[in-house]
Amino acid sequence: MAQSQPIDKRTLILDAAIKVFAKNGYHRSRVSDIAEEAGIAYGLVYHYFKNKEEVLSSIFRERWSAFLDVIRLYREAPITTREKFTSICFYLLNSYNLRPELMEVLILEIARSSKFLQDSHIEEFNEAFRLLEGMIRDGQACGDLRADVDPSLSAYSFLGAIELILTGYVLNTLKARDVKTYQKVAETVVDVFIDGLGKR
Amino acid sequence: MAQSQPIDKRTLILDAAIKVFAKNGYHRSRVSDIAEEAGIAYGLVYHYFKNKEEVLSSIFRERWSAFLDVIRLYREAPITTREKFTSICFYLLNSYNLRPELMEVLILEIARSSKFLQDSHIEEFNEAFRLLEGMIRDGQACGDLRADVDPSLSAYSFLGAIELILTGYVLNTLKARDVKTYQKVAETVVDVFIDGLGKR
DNA sequence: CCGGCTCGATTGACAATCCAGTCAACACTC
DNA sequence: GAGTGTTGACTGGATTGTCAATCGAGCCGG
Numbered sequence: 001m002a003q004s005q006p007i008d009k010r011t012l013i014l015d016a017a018i019k020v021f022a023k024n025g026y027h028r029s030r031v032s033d034i035a036e037e038a039g040i041a042y043g044l045v046y047h048y049f050k051n052k053e054e055v056l057s058s059i060f061r062e063r064w065s066a067f068l069d070v071i072r073l074y075r076e077a078p079i080t081t082r083e084k085f086t087s088i089c090f091y092l093l094n095s096y097n098l099r100p101e102l103m104e105v106l107i108l109e110i111a112r113s114s115k116f117l118q119d120s121h122i123e124e125f126n127e128a129f130r131l132l133e134g135m136i137r138d139g140q141a142c143g144d145l146r147a148d149v150d151p152s153l154s155a156y157s158f159l160g161a162i163e164l165i166l167t168g169y170v171l172n173t174l175k176a177r178d179v180k181t182y183q184k185v186a187e188t189v190v191d192v193f194i195d196g197l198g199k200r
Numbered sequence: 201m202a203q204s205q206p207i208d209k210r211t212l213i214l215d216a217a218i219k220v221f222a223k224n225g226y227h228r229s230r231v232s233d234i235a236e237e238a239g240i241a242y243g244l245v246y247h248y249f250k251n252k253e254e255v256l257s258s259i260f261r262e263r264w265s266a267f268l269d270v271i272r273l274y275r276e277a278p279i280t281t282r283e284k285f286t287s288i289c290f291y292l293l294n295s296y297n298l299r300p301e302l303m304e305v306l307i308l309e310i311a312r313s314s315k316f317l318q319d320s321h322i323e324e325f326n327e328a329f330r331l332l333e334g335m336i337r338d339g340q341a342c343g344d345l346r347a348d349v350d351p352s353l354s355a356y357s358f359l360g361a362i363e364l365i366l367t368g369y370v371l372n373t374l375k376a377r378d379v380k381t382y383q384k385v386a387e388t389v390v391d392v393f394i395d396g397l398g399k400r
Numbered sequence: 401c402c403g404g405c406t407c408g409a410t411t412g413a414c415a416a417t418c419c420a421g422t423c424a425a426c427a428c429t430c
Numbered sequence: 431g432a433g434t435g436t437t438g439a440c441t442g443g444a445t446t447g448t449c450a451a452t453c454g455a456g457c458c459g460g
Contacts, residue, residue, distance in 0.1 A: 157365070
């Protein structure tokens, strides 16, 4: 049964796909490139995945849910509202540090292909906003955050800021450096988000 | 000479391409789809553009430069710093209102393509950030904005917020409505950006 | 222990499909 | 007639997905 199957080849293919997609983009990557990168025969990809699209889908589904779990974790954590946002921001930035290729695929390929992939992806994508929105409502309820701002727009603003910074790293218009820098960037982003850029 | 050529067919093709790309995505759109949408023969696209890629490039080059002009305009305008950001934000949101398909192509296709196309648009893409960064420095210099925040990160945060909200409209995870709503959304985004979400 | 069998994993050549780009021929205008 | 604009059938290349054949591991019986 598929469930009890050793998972090595499947993961091997996914990891190879992440590399290949990051290097060439999804549309310029062939299934044969993935097979080659994985060191397996071409047809074996189809043994594990229905088609090329399902490879990309699986990358998204499995990795995005990890991100959702992180938001949930920090949302429940006994830390300040500011620390929650900072931690999530840092997690995403540091994910680029640890897995640049994966983040590239997520940012460049999946986020922008969502409209054309199966509908279920939009729902999963949207779950992140709902969780962040919930976190903002939490912050509003406990008095940390203003109650007169739409939580939904705020969630989009927050995640959008991070996403475009990550895009900047991917496109090399921003210089990515080391963990300390990412921590500082996360603090800056959250600083602007919570305290604002305006002079007091 | 190309310069003195009637521009109708070329613009016709670009407009058709915007529709087709928005509907199917660049990679799932064929040159023949564009030709059909434009009501011309297939080969004529190649009379006006080198290849499919150049169609997309031209859409970006010509429309992005219009956006850059708008930033420049508002940057020089005799209005407050807050009004400048609000106006730019509103311009982008309202562009979605006026030209949803074009904004879709810009948001979903261009950034993704930038890394992989021969004719890289990264420099042009980056110009928007430089202009916004300049505007933030202006605001810092005149005392409207904090001097202790990286203007580059702030520019990315600002534009990222807008970009993801627009993506939300495109993917229908956010409901786009009318001009009044866009004005309010612009004000909210800039409100959070300048005043912060934190309770004072 | 060994050999045979079964079944799942693996292989990669190949057929079918798709689509970008070409270009000779035609149409139109001055 | 010359020059520019337009046409769309066709070619060739690229790629996906298929599938028959092979391989390898594990099990069972002698």
